[in-house]
Amino acid sequence: MTDSILSKAATMEIPINSNGDSRTAEDDSLEQDLQQVMVSGPNLNETSIVSGGYGGAAEGIIPTSSIKGPAIHVNPEYFDRRCGNVHKPDIRFKSRGITPSHSATSRIENQPGHYPAPNMHHSNSNPTMMSEEAAKGVAVEKFDSVKKWSINTYKCTKQMFSERFGRGTKTVDMELEAQIDVLRETKMKYEHILRLARELTNHFYNMVQTQQALGDTFADLSQKSPELQDEFGYNAETQRLLCKNGETLLGAINFFVSSINTLVNKTMEDTLMTIKMYENARLEFDAYRADLEELSVGLRDAAAMVRIEMAQQQYQIHKDKYERLHSDVSIKLKFLEENKVKVMHKQLLLFHNAVSAYFAGNQQQLEQALRQFNVKLKPPGSDKPSWLEEQ
DSSP states (O other), X not given: OHHHXXXXXXXXXXXXXXXXXXXXXXXXXXXXXXXXXXXXXXXXXXXXXXXXXXXXXXXXXXXXXXXXXXXXXXXXXXXXXXXXXXXXXXXXXXXXXXXXXXXXXXXXXXXXXXXXXXXXXXXXXXXXXXXXXXXHHHXXXXXXXXXXXXXXXXXXXXXXXXXXXXXXXXXXXXXXXXXXXXXXXXXXXXXXXXXXXXXHXXXXXXXXXXXXXXXXXXXXXXXXXXXXXXXXXXXXXXXXXXXXXHHHHHHHHHHHHHHHHHIIIIIIHHHHHHHXXXXXXXXXXHHHHHHHHHHHTSXXXXXXXXXXXXXXXXXXXXXXHHHHHHHHHHHHHHHHHHHHHHHHHHHHHHHHHHHHHHHHTOHHHHHHHHHHTTOOOOOTTTTXXXXXXXX
């Protein structure tokens, strides 16, 4: 019994090397053999198992031809791993049979074990960032436009007050200014003609309606008064003829009013809008010219030279704009004068012939005047809405 216990104690004996490490070369060879067995599987031809009863002479001895040394190996890391004190060694050292040092183990543990996953909100945040950048760009553009407008307004207001109080100089083209004044005066007179022609149209329309009603009344009385049938019939026929000629003259007057309205409120108004743009450009040109002259008489340091160069650029820009609009106004005034003469010659001749023929009672001459100027009369009752539009 004592011999059996001693044999077991001798079997459990753990050798210690000079460095205090319990692992030896034989242990490393054993571990490599075990790993090879786990990969390739045991060979039954080289392994024999002898089993005996509990407490017998041979208890679970597994003789192997390639294993030398103690039959039982106690691994201290097993108990540490069971207790959770020691981390699992890295497979790179274990596969080579090398025990890593403490510093190497700490460096391996400090390395990140995984890469961060991609941000799932990146696709959602990217359009938001782009929209925010676009909004910032629009805000910056608006701020720059407001800034430029403020500076331009300040300079123009300063120049305008300087001209009003006689302290500033003004660029004037005497010939062009005279033509602009004539155009404005002509427009006022033509507006007066247009207003009077519309009043004549309204009054004459009422007179034609009255003549038509009077002719209908005369015709009705000619049927109900046999003793005055001929007299009422003559007057009814005269009123119908006057009403017909009046409608013809009314068509000529309406054509005259429409042509004058186009000339005054479209052609002349378009030219006056160009003149207004020209006057604004002239004011801006004088404002930046005065600014450049003011900077030129000052100091000539580096900062002043930069401001003078910028003022020179702005001056050149507004000078080109002023010259371009000056040319546009001159051309439009020339074409407007030619168009006005042509239109008024035709309309005045039509108005004269139509009125003369009407009051002379010459129906054929009145109709010929309308055909001469291609005036088409609307059929009676064309101004009234149709029965479908009334529904």
